[in-house]
Amino acid sequence: MSRTGRRKGETRTREAIADAARELFAKRGFDRTSLRAVAAAAGVDPSLVLHFYGSKERLFLSVVSPPVDPAVLIPHVLEGPPEKAGERLALFVLGVIEEPAARERVTAMVRAAASEPAAAAILRDLISREVLTPVAQALGVEDAPLRASLVGSQMVGLVMARYIVQVEPLASASAEQVARAIAPTLTRYLSGPLD
């Protein structure tokens, strides 16, 4: 096999493993998903899962990446009038997670974080590194990590109430109505008074 051919085969194998892992983590949770089961579902040898991903924790981390790219979201939120920052954030995030595949990824992440300490620890590190630290740097204020975690608390609560528990009328309100309702909350958490 040529070098290019081998590289394509490796990419396909990695993707098959990631697809199988995403489905099993969503269905069974982190604890009850074994690397052996992922390998079987992907139709590959278990040793290949370890070869490509190193550990179950790293495999999980690589498949639960947030559907919203912070490198795109953060400049979008911070550019423009600060009093509209919460609205831009809410509309952007809701725009993404109203789409079924993205919603499934987000609810799988929240479910895993809620029920499994190991998954929660992985997500805590992910949130801190990929969201809180960049937001803190972008905001350039001392209490930015607290502000970012308050934003996170409202967003994760919205995912729980609207998509997972499906409390009415929040579950069937339009995305625009929800975005307008939470926008001032997010704006204040980002740059308003906190006490």
Place this chain on the structure above:
Amino acid sequence: MSRTGRRKGETRTREAIADAARELFAKRGFDRTSLRAVAAAAGVDPSLVLHFYGSKERLFLSVVSPPVDPAVLIPHVLEGPPEKAGERLALFVLGVIEEPAARERVTAMVRAAASEPAAAAILRDLISREVLTPVAQALGVEDAPLRASLVGSQMVGLVMARYIVQVEPLASASAEQVARAIAPTLTRYLSGPLD
């Protein structure tokens, strides 16, 4: 056995079943907890669990009752200046759930709701009947159910971020600091503009 003695025995049996159920639901989740396992942990015959509670759903419902009594909370929040309603709500709820036993009950409820559709459905009905409907009646406004579910989204998100995922610095901030930070959010959801 006298009538009083029998009643005391029944109360003790009910409590032993409830204690065992609370512990098993918290540890294993709703799906993986059987009535047989609850009976074994309580040291009673399985038929007694059915006799006292009727079904697994009703047993779950009776042990996951929120640690905050809406009949006490709602008047406390609604009496006094409306612009301080969110502060009264935040301080009251945090005052209760900072206490370890209550926190354990709340996190068990959120975990169950996040990971198990059957538990989520039970909690959705519970929230609607015991929280949203009384709040709607007390507020006396047309969009009260939406307002109450927005309050719920921030509170459940706070439980996720502070107690379950434990994102810093929200996890180690003082209860007073957290209450002050979220109070204006709750006040606006209760009585402020939503768009």
